[in-house]
Amino acid sequence: MKSFVMLTIVAVLTLPASAAVDAGQLFTDRCSKCHGTDGKANTDIGRKAEIADFTSAGFKSRHSDADNKDIITYGSPDNAKMKAYKDKLSPEEIDALVAYIRNLK
Structure with a gap:
């Protein structure tokens, strides 16, 4: 059982970076036409x-983040x-965009 857990952890940690959502690129691709690349619209x-x-x-x-999630x-x-x-x-991409928007400065 311990071997299985360790293999699972190693597999998750070695996933390619592309498996994670790149919220910045997603925002640029999907949102920037209207909202601008900096979010200032x-x-x-x-x-x-x-x-x-x-x-x-x-x-x-x-x-709120919940408001932004609903709007998206x-x-x-x-x-x-x-x-x-x-x-x-x-849903993961929407959550990533919500967090990205929250952190725009």
Whole structure:
């Protein structure tokens, strides 16, 4: 039994880095067109749609991680341009984006 546990631990620790979600690349690929690579929404679409600056203290205080997860998963009730990603992203990718957004400065 101990051998099995050790083999499992070794297998998990030696997974290729690509198995982990690269939230920064995911944000760049899926979100930056509207939200900008820095999360400030200083893009043509961001300005036109009046998208919030993810880096602002006001945004962070008004939006919990659960709120952000719901918006990414189901779309925004306040902005029809923010579509649901539940069928386009895995739950792990959505969680990674939520954490990434929380840490934008």
